Amino acid sequence: MATVRISLFAPNGRMGQAIAAAAAETRGFEIADDGDVLIDFSAPDALGASLSKAVEAGIPILIGTTGLGPDADRLIADASKKIAVLRAANTSLGVAVLLDLVERAGKALGPDWDIEIVEMHHRMKADAPSGTALALGEAAVKGRGTPLNAERGRDGTGLKRQEGAIGFASIRGGTVAGEHDVIFAGADERLILSHRAESRMIFARGALAAARFLAGKPAGLYSMRDVIQSL
Numbered sequence: 001m002a003t004v005r006i007s008l009f010a011p012n013g014r015m016g017q018a019i020a021a022a023a024a025e026t027r028g029f030e031i032a033d034d035g036d037v038l039i040d041f042s043a044p045d046a047l048g049a050s051l052s053k054a055v056e057a058g059i060p061i062l063i064g065t066t067g068l069g070p071d072a073d074r075l076i077a078d079a080s081k082k083i084a085v086l087r088a089a090n091t092s093l094g095v096a097v098l099l100d101l102v103e104r105a106g107k108a109l110g111p112d113w114d115i116e117i118v119e120m121h122h123r124m125k126a127d128a129p130s131g132t133a134l135a136l137g138e139a140a141v142k143g144r145g146t147p148l149n150a151e152r153g154r155d156g157t158g159l160k161r162q163e164g165a166i167g168f169a170s171i172r173g174g175t176v177a178g179e180h181d182v183i184f185a186g187a188d189e190r191l192i193l194s195h196r197a198e199s200r201m202i203f204a205r206g207a208l209a210a211a212r213f214l215a216g217k218p219a220g221l222y223s224m225r226d227v228i229q230s231l
């Protein structure tokens with residue numbers, strides 16, 4: 001198995017450290033300054049810089065940063081014409097499967113079932129709702145065939161939920177690596193699809209799987225679904 005050499009855009013962050021630890025304990029990976037793949041888990045305002053770095057080096061990039069701003073789609077689409085780009089709000093293999101399940105449930109249950117998404121993360125998390133929660137909302141409406149109408153952070157009166165809306169609730173505290181519940185609430189019944197990240201290492205190992213998938217790939221936009229299908 002060829003070794004994949006990884007450059008970390010933000011080596012000192014929690015995820016940068018977790019990926020370095022995962023690479024150290026997994027055969028076939030090496031951390032290097034001039035790697036085959038660039039991995040960016042940093043902050044939204046760094047996106048332009050990380051994409052430029054990957055384009056200049058002519059190497060694929062994995063973007064794991066969440067809370068990206070309104071320009072992100074365009075910046076990523078432009079870069080993906082020149083290099084391989086994989087954007088994933090959550091690199092765990094479990095969440096990649098959950099996204100599929102949520103899309104299928106949205107399609108099967110249809111617009112009469114209300115959808116609420118609840119997530120919990122550690123006290124240091126900077127963005128809310130989590131990128132994963134938003135991706136789960138997108139998956140649900142993709143299945144349902146309706147646009148995403150998000151109701152965030154309800155507070156006050158006169159807040160009867162709008163028809164077809166998806167509610168997002170964020171809880172913060174302690175060291176929780178990441179919890180997501182997608183609640184489909186119908187008449188007299190609820191279906192709840194959940195994922196529990198028990199350690200940040202699951203995101204790191206998923207990032208390594210994504211890096212192996214990306215190494216040597218032609219320009220284009222890829223997802224964790226592509227990674228899962230390649231395993």
Ligand SMILES: NC(=O)C1=CN([C@@H]2O[C@H](COP(=O)(O)OP(=O)(O)OC[C@H]3O[C@@H](n4cnc5c(N)ncnc54)[C@H](OP(=O)(O)O)[C@@H]3O)[C@@H](O)[C@H]2O)C=CC1
Nearest residue numbers: 010012013014015041042043046064065066089090091203
């Ligand atoms: N896709 C996924 O599966 C996951 C995604 N994430 C996301 O990854 C991101 C990072 O999370 P986490 O590691 O916990 O955060 P941390 O705050 O621990 O790390 C962020 C790192 O980014 C660096 N950084 C911040 N701004 C810039 C900049 N403008 N240019 C270069 N480097 C910068 C920081 O450097 P310095 O220390 O010098 O400030 C720091 O090292 C978040 O958006 C988070 O939501 C997290 C876990 C899993």
Ligand SMILES: O=C(O)C1=N[C@H](C(=O)O)C[C@H](O)C1
Nearest residue numbers: 066089090125130131132178
């Ligand atoms: O900041 C985190 O920690 C995490 N962020 C990602 C997100 O916003 O969804 C993924 C994971 O849940 C951990």
